[in-house]
Amino acid sequence: MRSDRLTTAILLLGPAGLLGGALAFEYIGGLVPCEMCLWQRWALAAALVLALLGWATGHARALLALAALAILCGGGIAIFHVGVEQHWWQGITKCAASLSSGSATDIMEQILAQPLVRCDAIPWSLFGISMAGWNAMVSILIGGTALWRLK
Numbered sequence: 001m002r003s004d005r006l007t008t009a010i011l012l013l014g015p016a017g018l019l020g021g022a023l024a025f026e027y028i029g030g031l032v033p034c035e036m037c038l039w040q041r042w043a044l045a046a047a048l049v050l051a052l053l054g055w056a057t058g059h060a061r062a063l064l065a066l067a068a069l070a071i072l073c074g075g076g077i078a079i080f081h082v083g084v085e086q087h088w089w090q091g092i093t094k095c096a097a098s099l100s101s102g103s104a105t106d107i108m109e110q111i112l113a114q115p116l117v118r119c120d121a122i123p124w125s126l127f128g129i130s131m132a133g134w135n136a137m138v139s140i141l142i143g144g145t146a147l148w149r150l151k
Contacts, residue, residue, distance in 0.1 A: 085133075
């Protein structure tokens with residue numbers, strides 16, 4: 001049970017830190033996320049919720065394993081995102097703007113007001129590794145470590 005507490009802490013602090021960093025880059029650093037960045041955040045949020053449920057139910061191993069798998073899914077999305085950034089493969093090709101109903105003029109104004117954020121552009125990097133690259137590495141480390149500890 002003691003090892004499950006450490007695993008729970010890893011699964012709570014890891015996604016919380018990654019999400020906190022992403023939100024800091026957005027709201028403090030002014031880097032608007034692309035659609036694939038948001039997908040990675042959803043995976044981290046799911047992992048955080050599952051880890052919280054695991055903690056609330058006395059470190060339920062099944063929920064912790066699902067949290068680790070959610071983090072690994074986010075890491076997989078991040079790997080895909082890195083490939084798009086590096087132009088190894090094509091990314092998403094649809095418009096992802098969420099629009100409300102209204103007249104054609106209202107919808108056009110909403111489209112034009114949306115920031116243009118390309119998934120194949122690297123707005124920030126450290127040591128030549130983009131945010132998606134760092135997210136992939138850290139997510140795989142966190143998720144892999146948690147699964148290894150749960151085995």
